[in-house]
Amino acid sequence: MITFSEQQLKVPKLARPVYLVTAGQSKFDRAFPGKRTEELCVDALTQAAELINKTPAELKKYIHTCYYGHFADHFGDQLLGEAVIHDRLGLDPLGTIGVKTGGATGGSTLWEAIKAVASGYSDCTLAMGWERMDEVPTDEGNFLISCAADKDWESPLGHIYTGYYAVMAQKYWKVFGKEEESFRKTLAEIAVKHRGYARFNPYAHGPMKITVEDVLNSPIVAYPLLALDCCLMSVGAACGIVCDEKTAIELTKNTKNKPLRIWVSAGSHTLRPADRRDMDIPLLPNETADQYKDLGERFPGGDRYPGFTGFLAARMAAWYGYRMCGITDPMEDLDVIELHDAFTISDVQTYEDIGLRPYGEGRDFVESGDCYHTNPKTGQPGRLPSNISGGLIGCMHAVGATGIMQVFEIATHLWNRWGEIHGDDKRWKEFDREKPADWTDLQVKDAKRAMAISHAGVGSHVTATILMDPDNLLKEDA
Amino acid sequence: MSMFGQVYTKNNQYKIKGDFHHLTPNQPIRNADDGWKLMGVTNPRDMTYIHSYGGEAIFFESLGQGKLMATRCDNPDCEGHGTVYQPFRIHCMDCLRKCTVFDMTDLAKKSAKIHTFMVCERSGAFNILNTPIKFINVEFEGVDTILMSYLSIGNPEIGMRVVPIFQTLNPTSTILDLSWVPDGTAEKELPEGFSF
Incomplete structure (x- = not known):
């Protein structure tokens, strides 16, 4: 049984307000035979500068410290790749550090960048993430990813990380999904939705116009996970610029970007799922202990928490994050979210971990239509649109960049610039991608608050990045 | 003539011979x-690493001897006193004191059952298990954690009773020396090199 001390449950507080002023990203793809990693990072930083009408050189003059997210040195075959990028971006001799937390690397990089500003150490920081996953064939890539599992206890078992996660998917499928065909169809709807939204995103690596039947007929990877349930393996870079209030106002003066308040919280859990011990469910502000009293009766086998069905790290990131900035009900308080949909079923698990639905009822977030930009059942705006970028399934998973890409995406909604940035014909042409004839502006109207969940593998690290329009805060002293 | 890299220790130092890269x-x-x-x-590279099992060496050595070792926190002052770890943990997760090592082979034979599983059709480079790989997570009575391993015979189901088997003939000295079969499996059905 895990218990928490009072000190461990301290609600985090930033020492001063922190703002996201701009962000940028490169094109994402399976491979870039014609570009070095630094070129992708330059693309991302250049876009961040352009969104606030600055040249990269002008923006760089504001940056005081730099935080680089790059998960796998062995993928890029370059130890201290962070130092290479820092050098190539011409940011020497500023202070810099590399961040590695698996799939959550992007979110963790932002976590470090905001703490530097909140503490007063820096007034403006760069958070840049990337991954180079095209330097080895896919099976060797799978081997390298499996090295993130325990090298003695897990990796030798097939050298396939998907398998280590998939046992959790299986448990969720059996216990909460009850092996129902209708649930399998719901999972397929997520794959259709994310690949479909990716069609309107010029940066996206995996857009597809597919049906539920296409997903259900795709090859089995590890049942119930089918090929089209799984995320992409991508190359690309993304960055964000984080500032204190004075610098944020100065940098965004006479631009379309409004500085956005930013908070990042984090949680962790055992690297090996095998080490998970039973505990009480840490409750979010919109939950009560009573609602879980009969969880094991309603879902036989579901009474072991977190067991192999929940991500405690995601729950703790939400636990800290919501209290930090005053969220009492994420369904009511947030307008748009990006989740770490490594697999369709992990997307559903996350709905529960972050309180969009109670444990055991995650599928309803999809089946109700709440997760869509436009609810297919009502034709009205979805209550809380998720993964409009296409997510990891449709847009990209270039590990170190993923969590920052998510924040770039939600920020474009809060800046009311989603259509401008994703619909730009020049960008589609520059990326050598064909803009669909039915391209649709997926701007979430009047979006004021948003969240991105950055998540590592079987749930060893998770961050929650929350953005808010400063005129629409939920807690004045946050 | 190349020779696989080989290592032994003497006077607490690694002694190596053979080829560690090609x-x-x-x-x-x-x-x-x-x-x-x-x-x-292209940047070809073939290297051999030298890796210490440290305090877990007894676990991996025991597999090749047909034994499943676990650990338990026996620190009376620890809030997790009595916690039994499988996977084997050198130190208690709560108090960080060294755990007591004990043989849980009989407990595994009597109480092991599948908590969850996955049949995985694919594998990564360097995999030596047959595909599809039947990943299983095994729970035991009185053990607080849930061991990950693989099923060598049959099709896994949640709740299925399983028993451990060990590669005692030419062990690999890795976690692959431990596998599981459905309770009631005959010895003659076991994979080559494995025994109960």
């Missing part, structure tokens, strides 16, 4: 769409 020339990567211009280069 040289393969770089090859250019050229663009077939643009006059075969140079795009990059």
Whole structure:
């Protein structure tokens, strides 16, 4: 049984307000035979500068410290790749550090960048993430990813990380999904939705116009996970610029970007799922202990928490994050979210971990239509649109960049610039991608608050990045 | 004549002999769409690492001897006193004191059952298990954690009773020396080199 001390449950507080002023990203793809990693990072930083009408050189003059997210040195075959990028971006001799937390690397990089500003150490920081996953064939890539599992206890078992996660998917499928065909169809709807939204995103690596039947007929990877349930393996870079209030106002003066308040919280859990011990469910502000009293009766086998069905790290990131900035009900308080949909079923698990639905009822977030930009059942705006970028399934998973890409995406909604940035014909042409004839502006109207969940593998690290329009805060002293 | 890299320890130092890396020339990567211009280069590399099991060595050694070792926190002052760990943990998760090592082979034979599983059709490079791989997570009575391993015979189901088998003939000295079969499996059905 895990218990928490009072000190461990301290609600985090930033020492001063922190703002996201701009962000940028490169094109994402399976491979870039014609570009070095630094070129992708330059693309991302250049876009961040352009969104606030600055040249990269002008923006760089504001940056005081730099935080680089790059998960796998062995993928890029370059130890201290962070130092290479820092050098190539011409940011020497500023202070810099590399961040590695698996799939959550992007979110963790932002976590470090905001703490530097909140503490007063820096007034403006760069958070840049990337991954180079095209330097080895896919099976060797799978081997390298499996090295993130325990090298003695897990990796030798097939050298396939998907398998280590998939046992959790299986448990969720059996216990909460009850092996129902209708649930399998719901999972397929997520794959259709994310690949479909990716069609309107010029940066996206995996857009597809597919049906539920296409997903259900795709090859089995590890049942119930089918090929089209799984995320992409991508190359690309993304960055964000984080500032204190004075610098944020100065940098965004006479631009379309409004500085956005930013908070990042984090949680962790055992690297090996095998080490998970039973505990009480840490409750979010919109939950009560009573609602879980009969969880094991309603879902036989579901009474072991977190067991192999929940991500405690995601729950703790939400636990800290919501209290930090005053969220009492994420369904009511947030307008748009990006989740770490490594697999369709992990997307559903996350709905529960972050309180969009109670444990055991995650599928309803999809089946109700709440997760869509436009609810297919009502034709009205979805209550809380998720993964409009296409997510990891449709847009990209270039590990170190993923969590920052998510924040770039939600920020474009809060800046009311989603259509401008994703619909730009020049960008589609520059990326050598064909803009669909039915391209649709997926701007979430009047979006004021948003969240991105950055998540590592079987749930060893998770961050929650929350953005808010400063005129629409939920807690004045946050 | 090359020789696999081999290592032993003496006086608390590694003693190595044989080849720990192999040289393969770089090859250019050229663009077939643009006059075969140079795009990059391959970087072949074949290396052998030297890895210590440290305090877990007894666990991996015991597998080849047909025993499943676990650990338990016996620190009376620890809030997790009595916690039993499988996977084997050198130190208690709560108090960080060294745990007591004990043989749980009989407990595993009597109480092991599948908590969850996955049949995985694919594998990564360097995999030596047959595909599909039947990943299983095994729970035991009185054990607080849930061991990950693989099923060698039959099809897994949640709640299925299983028993451990061990590669006692030519053990690999890795976690692969431990596998599981459905309770009631006959010895003659076991994979080559494995025994109960």
